[in-house]
Amino acid sequence: MKKVIVIGAGIGGLSISIFLQKAGFDVHLYEKNDKVGGLCSGYYVNGHYIDHCLHWLMGTNKDSKLYELWNEVGALSNNVPIISLPTLGDFVYENQIVTFDRDLDKCEKEWLSISPVDKRAIKSFFATVRDVSSLMEYALKHPKYKKKKDLISALPNSLKVFKAMKESREDYSKKFKHPALRFALRNAQTGYNNMFFFFDLYGIFIKGNADVPSGGALYMSKRMEEKFLSLGGHLYLNSNVENIITKDNVATGIKIGNKTEYGDIVISCLDPTFTLNHLLDNKYRCVKIEKLNKNIANNPISSAYCLYVTIEGDISNISVPTCLHVKDLKVGSRKIESILIRPYGFDKEYFVKDNKTVVSIFIDQNQDDYHYFKSLSEDDYAKELNRIDKKIIEEIEKYFKNTKGKIEFLTHFSPIELNKHTNTSFGALQGFSFSSKSNFYMLRPTIKGLSNLYICSQWNRSIGGTPTAIESAKSISKEIIKKYL
Ligand SMILES: Cc1cc2nc3c(=O)[nH]c(=O)nc-3n(C[C@H](O)[C@H](O)[C@H](O)COP(=O)(O)OP(=O)(O)OC[C@H]3O[C@@H](n4cnc5c(N)ncnc54)[C@H](O)[C@@H]3O)c2cc1C
Structure with a gap:
């Protein structure tokens, strides 16, 4: 029986370990932390459960091929309730709320009533969401489509969709006149300033394919651990x-x-930059990874600043999630304009205790912000985090008056902690992205000069995320099974 050593028990490592153990290999999985999950994990602070990751999980719709994969590794099953949130978010700008509702017709009407002068842009936006939605539904049901024309035929208006792949959310938002619609579109998604990713997310969300498994990330990765064992x-x-x-x-x-x-x-099964530079002592090269790192401004990574608090009492007035416009808040290297507030009351069993609901506040960060935090002394770093948290709490109390005096700090992390936690470059939570000045990339899972070493994680192709981690694990495990069994 061939012995396989797997390094890193994140989603990629757990998945490939399960696929190979199931196929008859003797798999030994090594993880540096005291629990599995990597970036997709969670923990308890003062008895309150914190989901460190899952805002939505692609592949929650049972008809999709991705669901089959999650099911195979034990992450999802009929026993795991899937929670469908009504909206992708409420975006609040100067007291105007813009919602990305699951019901597109209702949503389109609401947007038209907010800004009738934007009729043309609004119609075009919703038409593209519908187009991408049918494209993604097709792609997720038939991941093995052989011909490009099959994919194109699933798409009523391909030109618009492919144009959006190169358009930043900022540029796209300028098609709208109303400042609240502009704000909502600019901030529509955390990470990756690329309009296509948002169309993609919204498109799969309305098909029920980006929902939330009850219990979140910790329990999902634990189920995968149990499956492997x-x-x-x-x-x-x-x-x-x-x-x-x-x-x-x-x-x-x-x-x-x-x-x-x-x-x-x-x-x-971790960041390939770390694998090459540290685990392999710079003795082997991967030119693609070197190029991506060199050209990082055009292939930005996505990281986060996260604050976790509890709020006492009834907070059902805060939609899940709510993106709030903020002024004068600098986080990392730059001034930011929004914070994403996520009250977890939708999953009471796990996240509500003693009448207190766990709430996360998520702020976009990137490689420049990592460098900024890294440049601070230990003392200044601690002070900076306290300053940021205080300001965030003030902003929440200012807009949601019923939270005043009821918010309690639990914990926080910046790109620095994410880096320490999983050795991920710049504290990235997903892999390299692409922009109008760069392209989608895909890595060969092998390293030149080493015949039996594979790299397998979310970094195997842009833009990373849990779907990339599990899909890479599936395809690499097939390659290994074919070669060695
Ligand atoms: C705040 C946040 C929000 C997110 N939201 C979402 C979301 O809503 N939906 C979604 O799909 N994804 C989300 N993600 C991204 C998702 O978590 C990642 O894409 C995914 O978990 C990556 O899996 P991976 O296995 O490729 O890598 P990792 O999780 O980085 O796994 C690598 C593993 O290797 C281990 N390791 C590293 N170095 C060593 C070493 N030297 N020895 C042994 N072990 C080592 C690490 O500890 C880790 O366990 C989020 C992540 C974060 C942090």
Whole structure:
């Protein structure tokens, strides 16, 4: 039986471990943290549960091929309730609320009543959402479409959709005159300033394919851990891999402290930049990764500043999520214009305790913000985080008056903590993106000069995320099964 060493028990590592263990390999999975999940995880603070990740999960619709994959690894099943939130968000600008409702007809009417002069732009926006929605529905049901024309035929207005792939949300928003609509579109999605990603998200959301599994990220990754162990896999927590050992073009094993573990195949399921620079000591090259890192301004990564609080009492007046316009708030290297507030009362069993609801506040960050935080001394860093938290809480209390005096700090993290947690470059929570000045990329999962070393994670193609992690794991496991079994 071939022995496989897998480094990193995030979604990519857990998934490939399950696929290979199931296929008959002897899989040994090493994770540096004390629990599995990586970026897709959660924990308890003062008895309150914090979901560190899942705002929405692509593949929650049982008709989609992605659901089948989540089901295969034990992440989703008939026993896991899926929660469908009514909207993708309320966007509040100077007391005007703009909603991205699940019901497009209703939503279109609301937008028209907010700004009749924007009729043309509004009609065009909703037509594109409907187009992308049918494209994504087709693509998710038939991920193996062989011909481009099959894909195009699923799409009534392909030109508009493909144009949006290169358009920033900021430029797109300028098609609208009303400042609240502009604000909503500029801030419509966290990360990646690319209009296509938002059309994509909204399109799959209205089809029920981007909902939330009850219990969130911690319990989802725990179910995957249970699946792996039930198949006879070996999991080693608190095992920080320091090196991948190589000899004569072969990866022979790994080093953890003064221990060495040997295997026939090694799979590194974390950021490939870290794998190349640290685990392989810069001895091997991946030109594509080097280019992406060099051209990072045009392939930005997405990170986050997150504050977690509890709010006491009834907060049903705060929609899930609410994006609030803020003035004079600098987070990381720049002034930001919005905060995304997510009260978790929709999943009471996990997130409401003693009449207090867990609420997360999410702020977009990128590689420049990581560098900013990194440049601060320990003291200044702590002060800076306290300043940011205080200001966020003031903004929430100012708009939602019923929260005044009822907000309690739980914890916070910046790109620095994300980096420490999973070794992800710049504290990225997803992989490299693309912009009008760059293109979608895909990596070969092997590294030149090493025949049996694979890289498998969300970084295998833009734009990353949990779907990329599990889909890469599936396709790489097939390649390994074909070669070694
Ligand atoms: C705040 C936040 C919100 C998010 N929201 C969403 C969302 O709504 N929907 C969605 O789909 N995705 C979301 N994501 C992104 C999602 O979490 C990631 O895309 C996904 O989890 C990446 O999985 P991965 O396995 O590729 O990488 P990772 O999760 O980075 O896994 C890598 C693993 O390797 C381990 N590791 C690293 N170095 C070593 C070493 N030397 N030795 C041993 N182990 C090591 C790490 O600890 C980690 O467990 C969010 C993430 C964050 C942080």
